[in-house]
Amino acid sequence: MYLPIWKKLKYTLLILVLAREASVLKAAQISSTTEQDWVNQAIRFWTFTDSSIQIIAVGAILIGINCGLMGGYVVSRRLSMFGDTLSHAVLPGIAVGFMISQSKNEAALMLGATLSGFLGVSIIALLKRHTKMKEDSAMGLVLSGFYALGICLITYLQQSPNGGMSGLESYLFGSLVGLSTGDLLPLCICLSLIIVCFVLLNKELLLSGFDPSFARSVGLPVDILQYCIWLLLAFCIVSSLQVIGVVLVSALLIIPAATAGLLTYKMSRLLVYSGIIGAFSGIAGCFLSFMGERLPAGPVIVLCSTLLFLTVLFFSPTRGILPSWLRTRKRGQRIRCENTLKACYQVLEECSFSKQSFSQTSLARRRRKSAAETEREIEALIRQGYATRQESPTEQKSELPSETMVSLTPSGWEIATRMIRNHRLWELYLTKEASYAPDHVHDDAEKIEHIIGEKTVRQIERILDNPQRDPHGKLIPSQDDIDRGWLSPPLVVDK
């Protein structure tokens, strides 16, 4: 009546249990030869000489494509956990299908599983519509409830005299090795169904997915479409289930689609990318599991897709974290540089451009920064060729080290003048056209001067009728001034 007494720690049990699972999975790995040479192994895999390898590779690719395509739809509609729920909700259906057919009839199990998944999804929809429950609680409820029911039924069947339920555990973890040509058939059917559905109903699906109320107003049967998609999703999950297992099938739904979502915004492209990524992780996972000594295929496929996701997340050229961090850093450097150059201009403006160079301390005073900070800024300018530095020749009498004098190079001058021009034009534009108070415009101009393009500046100039002075009475340098090197072009001191 009671379980036999195991006088061990609970954790011993737990770990041993996990280990057993591993051994179940170990049976699922593909590698079968004693060949030591991994090059030969790799060649053997990629030439697809063995028929078993062919079947497994085709199966993994098909599953990857199926789940990737469905996943594109699932993830873009924020239903990621929905796939997870669905994959757990099919369990009781498998048990019931077995009960009715009294055998491990593939078709019966699959039908039962699809229907039970569909039932679970419908219950979520009903709970959401008719009660105040939120979607996440409804999903959690259905997930755990159906799963509990499934486990109870499977346990019950395992105890029943006719037995034969032992294979059902493969639905929990999945195994690639047991894949036969017959198993490829549902996968192929599923793929063709998905493709037909997506191609024929592309516009309808897109519309009902992204703007259901508009779709309804146009007269599309949104609810029917929704249920069709759920049915298709359930079928996709069920057909992949015995290969990859309950938990990890949702990984294959989510991860390739999330990766594709990082690469593009367009739905059609997202679907294609996510199918390709799914197929690629499928074959890569298969290969690694084939090469490795004790690697189960399902989890390795998932880890491959995770790795791919992380690579894209960090290194994708447009939106990857690393490239955009570098871009931000570069932009920050440019803006700091431009601000220093602007301050240089203002220092020279204070003495009405009578001198061509200025001392480092006057710049520090202008920027209200310490000497060391100013030193660093000027170093940066010199490094980029915007300024040169020389010792002041005049003040040799004091024992103090002589004052360092800085002068701008022509390219430095050009940028400084341009910044000043952008800044003052924008200030004037705000006061004149947008009726800002003159003392409120500085901060805004301080930001826009770095971004505003040449074209916009000309437009502003035209609107303001080529103004001379900004709201504070200072001269606005014109484009002509910039081109000519303006007032007194500083002499470039030869080194």
Next chain:
Amino acid sequence: MLDFAEALLDPWSTQEQVIWNLQIVFMGMMVSLSCGLVGCFVVVRRMALLGDAVSHGILPGIVIAYLITDSLSIGPVWIGACLAGLGCGASIEWLRTKTPLREDAAMGLTFTSFFALGIVLLSLEAGATHLDPACFLYGEIGLTPLSPKLELWGLPSGNQALWNMGVVCLTTMISVIVFYRFLLVTSFDCSLARSLGMPVVWIQYGLMLLLALVVVASFESVGVILVLAMMILPPVSSAFLFHRLPSILICCLPLSIFYSVAGLHLAHYMNFPISASMALAGIVIFLPCCLLGPNGGILTNNRLQIREDSRDL
């Protein structure tokens, strides 16, 4: 199969059985109570599936702790599991806030990857020991009475597993009572909480920590996935009965007693795993709540609407 009345009485027929089953019932009660209390806040914050995510995400932590210490003692396994659970939570949070991914995708992506990593590590390192895989999936609450006996000051003072769970349960209750105001305000109105000067982010992390603790403590008795049932069922069922959060929280206690007692009997009657039958008992009590509950039940709602409609006419 046993007769119904027999099934009701059978577990309590001899003294040995009474002691044995009482321990199981007590364990089940504490598990579902602590899960339910945390679950209330989790459900209110619409993070219900986080429990599922964390319970899967702890697997690599357990395996790594086992690999490092090469032992199965409780301490390292707990620390590993807690760290992995927190890592899972933190990575979901990071993906959600710092990348274009939405919350659901971040969650699904993280926990499945963690789980896959755990399985791969396990299959790489662990030997080919054979034992029933049922325990990990369904939990092993039926084995609670077998855990080693503790002796305090030379006195036999009960069951180690019960004490562990008791400490976790007590911690949960105390934290919920002490931080009740904070949890309440941050759950329902984040901006109000911020304007009151509450450390919203830290409360969020604290709740995550509590969640990880409860999940780690519970999953060995009710299994990985049914932790979620224990977390969602009590708040969701009682939300149909009561309107205010304190009543919902208090309602977790009778519900958890019902779950464990009914689960035990159901398991006894039908030979089901105990934890799964606890979840089934939860579903059984959820259905009338959902249909007839005074606070938003489907049928009561309709009746009210019909009454209102007729009044309008």
